[in-house]
Amino acid sequence: xxxxxxxxxxxxxxxxxxxxxxxxxxxxxxxxxxxxxxxxxxxxxxxxxxxxxxxxxxxxxxxxxxxxxxxxxxxxxxxxxxxxxxxxxxxxxxxxxxxxxxxxxxxxxxxxxxxxxxxxxxxxxxxxxxxxxxxxxxxxxxxxxxxxxxxxxxxxxxxxxxxxxxxxxxxxxxxxxxxxxxxxxxxxxxxxxxxxxxxxxxxxxxxxxxxxxxxxxxxxxxxxxxxxxxxxxxxxxxxxxxxxxxxxxxxxxxxxxxxxxxxxxxxxxxxxxxxxxxxxxxxxxxxxxxxxxxxxxxxxxxxxxxxxxxxxxxxxxxxxxxxxxxxxxxxxxxxxxxxxxxxxxxxxxxxxxxxxxxxxxxxxxxxxxxxxxxxxxxxxxxxxxxxxxxxxxxxxxxxxxxxxxxxxxxxxxxxxxxxxxxxxxxxxxxxxxxxxxxxxxxxxxxxxxxxxxxxxxxxxxxxxxxxxxxxxxxxxxxxxxxxxxxxxxxxxxxxxxxxxxxxxxxxxxxxxxxxxxxxxxxxxxxxxxxxxxxxxxxxxxxxxxxxxxxxxxxxxxxxxxxxxxxxxxxxxxxxxxxxxxxxxxxxxxxxxxxxxxxxxxxxxxxxxxxxxxxxxxxxxxxxxxxxxxxxxxxxxxxxxxxxxxxxxxxxxxxxxxxxxxxxxxxxxxxxxxxxxxxxxxxxxxxxxxxxxxxxxxxxxxxxxxxxxxxxxxxxxxxxxxxxxxxxxxxxxxxxxxxxxxxxxxxxxxxxxxxxxxxxxxxxxxxxxxxxxxxxxxx
Numbered sequence: 206x207x208x209x210x211x212x213x214x215x216x217x218x219x220x221x222x223x224x225x226x227x228x229x230x231x232x233x234x235x236x237x238x239x240x241x242x243x244x245x246x247x248x249x250x251x252x253x254x255x256x257x258x259x260x261x262x263x264x265x266x267x268x269x270x271x272x273x274x275x276x277x278x279x280x281x282x283x284x285x286x287x288x289x290x291x292x293x294x295x296x297x298x299x300x301x302x303x304x305x306x307x308x309x310x311x312x313x314x315x316x317x318x319x320x321x322x323x324x325x326x327x328x329x330x331x332x333x334x335x336x337x338x339x340x341x342x343x344x345x346x347x348x349x350x351x352x353x354x355x356x357x358x359x360x361x362x363x364x365x366x367x368x369x370x371x372x373x374x375x376x377x378x379x380x381x382x383x384x385x386x387x388x389x390x391x392x393x394x395x396x397x398x399x400x401x402x403x404x405x406x407x408x409x410x411x412x413x414x415x416x417x418x419x420x421x422x423x424x425x426x427x428x429x430x431x432x433x434x435x436x437x438x439x440x441x442x443x444x445x446x447x448x449x450x451x452x453x454x455x456x457x458x459x460x461x462x463x464x465x466x467x468x469x470x471x472x473x474x475x476x477x478x479x480x481x482x483x484x485x486x487x488x489x490x491x492x493x494x495x496x497x498x499x500x501x502x503x504x505x506x507x508x509x510x511x512x513x514x515x516x517x518x519x520x521x522x523x524x525x526x527x528x529x530x531x532x533x534x535x536x537x538x539x540x541x542x543x544x545x546x547x548x549x550x551x552x553x554x555x556x557x558x559x560x561x562x563x564x565x566x567x568x569x570x571x572x573x574x575x576x577x578x579x580x581x582x583x584x585x586x587x588x589x590x591x592x593x594x595x596x597x598x599x600x601x602x603x604x605x606x607x608x609x610x611x612x613x614x615x616x617x618x619x620x621x622x623x624x625x626x627x628x629x630x631x632x633x634x635x636x637x638x639x640x641x642x643x644x645x646x647x648x649x650x651x652x653x654x655x656x657x658x659x660x661x662x663x664x665x666x667x668x669x670x671x672x673x674x675x676x677x678x679x680x681x682x683x684x685x686x687x688x689x690x691x692x693x694x695x696x697x698x699x700x701x702x703x704x705x706x707x708x709x710x711x712x713x714x715x716x717x718x719x720x721x722x723x724x725x726x727x728x729x730x731x732x733x734x735x736x737x738x739x740x741x742x743x744x745x746x747x748x749x750x751x752x753x754x755x756x757x758x759x760x761x762x763x764x765x766x767x768x769x770x771x772x773x774x775x776x777x778x779x780x781x782x783x784x785x786x787x788x789x790x791x792x793x794x795x796x797x798x799x800x801x802x803x804x805x806x807x808x809x810x811x812x813x814x815x816x817x818x819x820x821x822x823x824x825x826x827x828x829x830x831x832x833x834x835x836x837x838x839x840x841x842x843x844x845x846x847x848x849x850x851x852x853x854x855x856x857x858x859x860x861x862x863x864x865x866x867x868x869x870x871x872x873x874x875x876x877x878x879x880x881x882x883x884x885x886x887x888x889x890x891x892x893x894x895x896x897x898x899x900x901x902x903x904x905x906x907x908x909x910x911x912x913x914x915x916x917x918x919x920x921x922x923x924x925x926x927x928x929x930x931x932x933x934x935x936x937x938x939x940x941x942x943x944x945x946x947x948x949x950x951x952x953x954x955x956x957x958x959x960x961x962x963x964x965x966x967x968x969x970x971x972x973x974x975x976x977x978x979x980x981x982x983x
Contacts (some may be wrong), residue, residue, distance in 0.1 A: 213244045214397045220626035248273045254337040275319045281972035299327045301348045320344040327360040354537045358396050361530040388527045389420045399538040408538045413443035420524050421516035457484040464497040464509035471497045476694040498532030555628040558613040566627035570687050583680040587694035590632040591672035591706040607664045615657050637856050651675050651709035672707030683712045727783045734788050739763050742963035746956040749948045752980040754973040758814040781820045798839035800966045816849040822862040843851045847875035870895035899926050903937025910942045923951050
């Protein structure tokens with residue numbers, strides 16, 4: 206369990222009191238080393254002293270928990286290049302890393318072998334000089350920003366305490382030491398108060414109050430490089446000054462180049478005689494001293510904190526030390542606030558486009574509803590890009606992302622400042638219109654959106670054309686809640702797609718009644734595929750001669766948790782219309798072929814028959830590749846899979862479907878023509894295509910023994926099949942008489958409830974064995 210921050214601050218206060226009475230640096234180091242694991246998750250702690258004359262670090266104190274065995278004991282010398290001190294000369298910032306990131310370094314190997322998974326290092330800084338480091342490691346905890354902030358506070362306060370304690374050894378510095386201890390108490394109090402700061406302004410005000418206590422500062426400012434890097438801009442200001450927030454100053458006139466460009470602290474005195482214009486201006490206002498400290502943001506000094514004072518400094522080195530600590534506390538706080546703001550921003554925006562996300566859109570819509578007045582014109586537009594899936598599938602997601610960015614820019618330019626554009630899904634956007642110009646109607650804006658999005662988009666050397674379907678609804682006419690408005694705009698958008706795409710449609714209640722059921726089913730079907738809520742059953746096919754099971758037809762079932770059983774002839778057309786059919790097909794292939802691979806160990810000749818939608822025969826669906834991958838993944842031969850086609854597939858895509866059927870046959874897949882005779886039958890299919898089996902529709906088999914016309918039709922089909930050397934199968938056999946008639950007529954195979962209803966995967970072997978045993982017994 207993590208220790209609460211107020212507890213930590215209380216412990217730090219007691220620590221400062223304790224070490225203030227200690228007589229040696231070694232005693233302080235040892236006490237600190239043992240103290241750190243009480244407020245941070247640390248299994249290994251070392252405090253080092255950096256020796257510049259020979260670029261070594263010396264371990265001053267160390268502490269390891271019982272389960273950690275490390276040979277990093279006090280007095281050990283290590284060359285800085287081989288250690289975690291390496292970065293110190295150039296980057297005076299904390300670092301978090303994993304030893305496994307670079308095992309070529311000897312120190313990382315040592316830490317890794319001891320079980321350390323995460324390391325946090327914070328420099329000890331006295332004045333402007335790095336004098337050592339505090340290093341902690343954990344065998345289970347991965348250090349985060351909050352750990353870094355906590356150890357920074359410890360380092361800042363303790364570095365100052367150590368310096369103060371050393372200085373206090375001389376009697377003539379006792380008074381100075383007491384003053385320094387008081388300053389540390391101010392800093393500790395500031396650290397506690399900064400925890401509650403929610404904005405940079407709050408933090409700057411607290412820092413300014415503390416600076417007044419430390420060095421009698423009368424002015425504290427926060428500056429950053431302007432968008433034009435030749436200028437500096439004041440972004441925060443507390444105290445007396447002729448300047449104002451937002452003031453821009455030439456960088457060369459500011460005296461802040463070292464802090465902003467070179468990440469250096471700077472102290473300037475005698476401002477009245479400064480050659481730098483901004484400093485001279487401060488001198489003319491009565492200020493004598495200015496300290497500038499870089500404020501880091503993600504490792505770069507993008508801002509600087511400036512403390513200005515009129516008072517003479519009796520101990521400039523002490524002032525620099527405590528102000529450096531002050532700046533580091535300010536830095537940690539500003540970084541924390543920035544991180545929190547970024548987290549909030551990310552929670553509200555789409556990472557690709559930078560637009561609002563669904564959550565933020567809903568919040569803004571809620572505000573619009575709550576502040577609605579009778580003369581307002583609040584409107585929702587639901588945009589769905591047409592043909593975008595094809596762009597992603599054929600050109601890749603990189604190109605798809607470029608298209609989405611361009612669409613976002615184009616649509617944004619058509620809206621005013623009070624409107625909101627949000628990306629709520631892959632290719633879905635929503636617009637909240639707060640004010641529509643009197644000269645423009647909603648319909649005219651929708652037309653403009655369609656035309657603007659429809660203009661070719663150039664990505665590299667390619668020109669891409671897409672469309673957009675728009676659903677429109679208005680508050681309060683079409684809904685009074687967020688859910689109602691978004692749902693109804695969604696319904697209207699689907700109607701726009703249904704009537705031809707690249708159009709808009711305004712919501713009506715009649716439309717809601719018509720489409721809500723289908724829209725609901727589509728969304729539920731998407732969930733069902735994703736959550737594996739569908740199921741398969743199998744109906745075996747038997748040879749008439751011997752009633753041996755040679756194939757099983759795969760049948761898809763969907764039982765919704767609340768809607769109950771939903772028939773395939775209801776949900777499959779929905780899948781075909783909304784682009785889910787390929788996902789549905791792939792799911793069926795994967796599951797059924799997994800079952801087949803198991804059955805073939807017992808029935809090596811068993812195959813599967815899978816009905817493939819006519820939509821899958823369009824050139825964009827990559828059907829052959831997907832089928833080949835499916836059988837390869839399951840470890841079965843292509844010949845074990847029979848593709849059942851309907852005549853609709855050849856009507857929709859005649860040339861491509863014919864080529865595809867031939868290619869499938871060449872690979873080894875079986876081809877069956879399903880429901881033969883019920884559609885726009887053409888005998889040319891049987892002559893031109895590699896059909897291996899004709900399935901006689903159940904409508905002909907039902908009561909065939911009593912219907913001479915049906916008998917004549919079926920006899921004709923069977924004669925044609927035999928003449929073309931094509932197998933035949935009778936569907937829907939439910940009586941022994943129907944089975945006998947088909948057998949006498951020369952039909953090759955049958956399936957139907959007489960022999961077996963569709964059963965789940967576990968039951969199929971039992972059915973096959975039962976029919977086989979019954980036939981042998983007969």
